[in-house]
Amino acid sequence: MSIELSREIWSELKRYINSVDRDEAAETLVAVLIDNDGAADEIKSVFKTDPDIKRALASYLRDHVADEEDDDEDLHDDDEDPYSDQY
Numbered sequence: 001m002s003i004e005l006s007r008e009i010w011s012e013l014k015r016y017i018n019s020v021d022r023d024e025a026a027e028t029l030v031a032v033l034i035d036n037d038g039a040a041d042e043i044k045s046v047f048k049t050d051p052d053i054k055r056a057l058a059s060y061l062r063d064h065v066a067d068e069e070d071d072d073e074d075l076h077d078d079d080e081d082p083y084s085d086q087y
Contacts, residue, residue: 003038003046010053026056034060 010029017025030053033043040061047053 001036003033003042006033006038007046007050010047010050014052022052023056026050026052027059029053030056030060 006029010026014022014025030043034040040057043057044054047057
């Protein structure tokens with residue numbers, strides 16, 4: 001499914017989603033799009049007029065960039081040999 005089609009579906013369905021639930025629904029949509037090889041830049045471009053999706057995308061990217069940085073730090077920690085001082 002294209003991101004354009006996703007935008008059309010979202011535009012039609014979001015009016016049926018309670019406003020208190022809309023942020024979570026937008027976050028789920030963004031996650032599904034990215035998990036199915038949607039590019040963040042394309043999502044941002046296609047949904048440029050939708051504040052819910054823009055917020056969800058920013059949140060997704062912020063959370064996942066932080067997770068990747070944590071993973072990178074963990075990898076660097078593994079490079080240190082805890083037994084190197086013993087010999």
